[in-house]
């Protein structure tokens with residue numbers, strides 16, 4: 001999977017590139033992350049990429065041309081890349097959308113700043129507009145990293161074992177509870193069944209716990 005990221009803050013992506021599971025996937029060449037400094041595509045000598053909104057009001061708007069030129073450059077090498085714009089107005093990210101996106105060979109992430117991008121970009125240059133939740137953050141970068149992480153961990157050989165295939169949400173249920181040593185702490189006991197060695201009983205208990213937890217914390221998932 002190849003990720004191309006259009007951003008004014010490429011250094012932010014060291015947060016996922018330098019450490020952890022994404023760093024390992026990069027090292028193993030299972031994924032590739034290329035950042036593109038949008039300012040490099042500015043036509044003016046001050047490297048501006050934003051301007052005041054027509055109709056007035058506060059804030060600035062990211063202009064069409066630098067973004068469109070950057071996408072054009074990315075498409076020279078990845079003609080079939082899907083372009084994702086991260087915004088609170090987008091389709092809400094969930095595991096189903098993650099699985100859909102994981103099927104593509106190449107994804108381009110457009111990270112907005114200020115009040116967002118000129119609407120003509122959304123109308124003409126974007127394949128997916130995606131939100132990671134109903135709140136505003138300071139720009140699309142953190143949202144893009146969430147999407148990259150969620151997709152990357154689903155790819156073959158990124159996680160060391162089969163864990164990724166049975167994560168919370170892959171079957172619309174929350175995960176069952178986990179315990180590790182010691183088996184007793186300040187009077188709190190690990191559920192006996194987990195120490196029984198009876199795997200069939202343990203599996204049944206875990207399914208039961210998943211259902212119970214989902215019913216308690218996220219009944220909306222069961223309604224689906």
Ligand code: 4F9
Pocket residue numbers: 086087088112113130131132133134135136137138139140143
């Ligand atoms: C992007 C919020 C995706 C939620 C981008 C300000 C954003 C966002 N999901 N907020 N810029």
